[in-house]
Amino acid sequence: MSALPVVVAVVPEALYAEFFSPDDADRLEGVAGRLGGSFVRVDRLTDAPLDEVRVVITSWGIDPFDAAVLDRMPRLELVAHTGASIKAFATAELFDRGVVVTQAGAGMARSVAEVSLAFTLALLHRVPEMHNGLRGGGWDAGVPAQHEILDAPIAVIGASRTGRAYLELIRLLGARPLLVDPTLDRAAASALGAELVTLDDAMERARIVAVHAPTLPETHHLIGGRELALMPDGAGLVNTARSWLVDEEALVVEVRAGRLSAAIDVFDEEPLRAEHPLRTLTGALLTPHRAAGTTEGRLRQGRIVADELDRFASGRPLAHAVDRAHLASMA
Template identity: 55%
Template sequence: MTGSAEPPAGGAGRPRVVVSVPPPLRAQLFSPAVWDRLAARTEPVVLDDHTDRDALTAALPGARALITSWGSPRVDAGLLDVADRLALVAHTGSAVAPYVTEEVFRRGVRVTQAGDAMARPVAEVALAFTLSLLHRVHRFDHALRTGADWDTASAAPPRHEVRGSGIGVIGASRTGRAYIALARAVGARVSVADPYLDAAGAEELGVQLLPLEELLQRSRIVAVHAPATEETRHLLGARQLALMPDGAGLVNTARSWLVDEDALLAEVRSGRLDAAIDVFDAEPLPVGHPLRALPNVLLTPHQAAGTVECRLRMGVSAADEVLRLLDGKPPLHAVSARALARLH
């Protein structure tokens, strides 16, 4: 919603903004300059224990905006009943479903997110995973670190250059498109499976549009970039993974929701497929989880979007949305109630 700007005021007259972000993450998201810009126009109310619903309930009366982060309480009717002046929930991450309910939209509160800030670093990690799988870097590293002799460590399945390799992308999302651009820039032949991408859109991206099963059969690397919705639960199960060629690799920097982890574990345990994974059914990933011990699996602890630059962009995005609200301007990255279909 748009309207007249709220007049700047000093002292107690400044609009209150609740910042539900823990101290370490707050330092990563908000540079001193951005925080000063926000504080010059607002009265920030900081919740160090950002998971405490009671603290949030006490802070919301009179607040014009709420900045949320991972782990913040979900804004429901109960919280909205005390949030008598709330006009904006600005989430510093991407998926908003864990943090707002339909009631937020029904009451006319605008909701924004910072997903655009995350697309580039996640795409870069997905490309790094792709290159590692193609060149079997993870296998060599594991062999040398676990004491294999030189000749044994040097043995690996066939390796390939990215130029000319068939790369299949599941989902032409923001991150999927960023990954496509990077993969094409280094010479990959990219195909995409996405029910919402038409022929014109595929041509614009410079990719071949394929049905999912054909993409799986033809791709040396499959990179998952689809949203987590009810329809995409275990989009890749045992039957789909079995379609991938021997020696192929799976990259998942999106959501574990999309891949049947047990089915993938069976495939990588057999040695038929390699995988590079940033997201897991259980997070933190248990120390004794079998994925940790496999030489053909590259793992990172859900950190694909954790760059300095990305975190700062996320903070800028949230601060800008608050200031745009105060200036009577429309949001830059608003989402509608349809965003609740994206579960994670």
Template identity: 45%
Template sequence: MTRLRAAFAVRHPDLVPELFDDAAVARLRSVADVAEAVLTPDALDRGGDPGQGPAGVLADVDVLLTGWGAPRLDDALLRRAPRLRAVVHAAGSVKPLVTPALWARGVRVSSAAAANARPVAEYTLATVLLAGKRVLEAADAFAAHRRFDGWSLPDPLGNHGLTVGVVGASRIGRQVMRLLTPFDVDVLLHDPWVDADGARALGATAVSLDDLARASDVVTVHAPDLPETYRMIGAPQLALMPDVATLVNTARGRLVDTAALTREVLSGRLRAVLDVTDPEPLPGDHPLWDAPGALLTPHVAGSLGNELRRLGDLAVGEVELLAAGAPLGHEVLPGQLGTTA
């Protein structure tokens, strides 16, 4: 067992206790000497005496536990951290953090994206089932009449035999498909990296994107934000979706053509549940804010509140593995960045 030196590097010190509860910190301290100073971008920018403050912490640290708002690990910062062996990211994507200089140094990188995928998948499951029941429209109609008689849904769906199209077998997409397993729904999957046998193993049927759009009552987007996926859900795909179908996007707003989706929602033909938009947030006068059939949430599908502790627990587990000389459970390799979020 190797005794490590660790430090937290996040946007603000208050984030540390949100991610790491007392039990997680105790586990961390059992395998590492943890610096008291939190390395925020502001503190690192101030520099100072190389033997003191943040600069001194960097000079001795073996492992950085990072979170949202952590400093970018470029060559200038790495020169101040000659002992750095690993970065354990207690958040999702490491893309805002890593640089070619980090990989060139041979620093290992791990991410808690798997833990952050769970609440996104749970949000998606809830949204899919509510969309199948057309709960939002029923609530609006009920509020308008305020009695049990006198209102109705012209095209009720229901969740018996609902067809759900999953775009992207990412960590989140795969969790969504697992969560849908107990329900009486048919799952379609579009992912160019997953063949028919792979889709069947996930409980889905592999189809083209156009066929998925054409057949799905609910389309839920879980692909990574890449140049190849920019506006992959565009006017042609939206036009193929059945009347009163719902588009759910918890991935990135850039994957959907906002203008085309707005036209479909305002026409009353499609519904949309958007936890992300392009741009984000939408302008204050954008018609989707008040459009019937649209629900916009402020990027809340990911970890919030006590869900953040899952990220900290996973990160501490990675440090424990590192101290034991064991393989990391959630290591990120440079070659994965081109196909992941």
């Protein structure tokens, strides 16, 4: 009789192949063997026998770990999430029972930072306006001033993992980074190669404002109509973080007027409805919440999960564990 599963990956088959290289998939099976059982991948948690399960690997769309679910897994010790936010499934009951939760958000930082950089360069060089103008049958009618990133004042709102990765990229390209983060002092900002400024100062001075702040009650519409009005004519806003941070309606007003441009990967309503005004604005560059979707980033996320399971099986501290306090900053 084969051993019961002790490690269950609740990850669709195609997504599982994106996350886990053959070597990392072998590592997951090896961990299961070290824990005295087998490994199984399933589409739904209820597809596997759960009595002996000690580790669950999750992806997007998993149901919350409520009491009824947890009662079926009396030996559960670890939930390892292939993504970043655990808010959709992590319940108080999960933490109350002493289950450790870890996540692979660090693997996404570089991918999102590169998209933010691509957005930044596109807005500086007026790619959305020129692209949309050409598609509409025009040629060179009234394109606003184009700029290089060299010596450009670029505001980074939030020194998150992604914010720091983005900050490093723009600094290496010669930008003059302005950093807004109330958790840092001037020395810490300087060590990151940035000038620490207030939000208002950043909005007034920056040619591009890139949003990388956490999702907190106090950051809801951190950038609203008042803040957008502070931005100089021709400036651009980049958002690859969360729509929570920016007043989308106020941004539409500014981009529709042609005063600002915007490059956005996250929206209040997803999928973005067909008639949403952002879809028709010449100065808007849009992507469908895919900034973290690189091949390399997905494999990095899987490697982080495999590393965490190795640490767990060896009795070593986890590198990416999160607790219930982190839920407040996750969307």
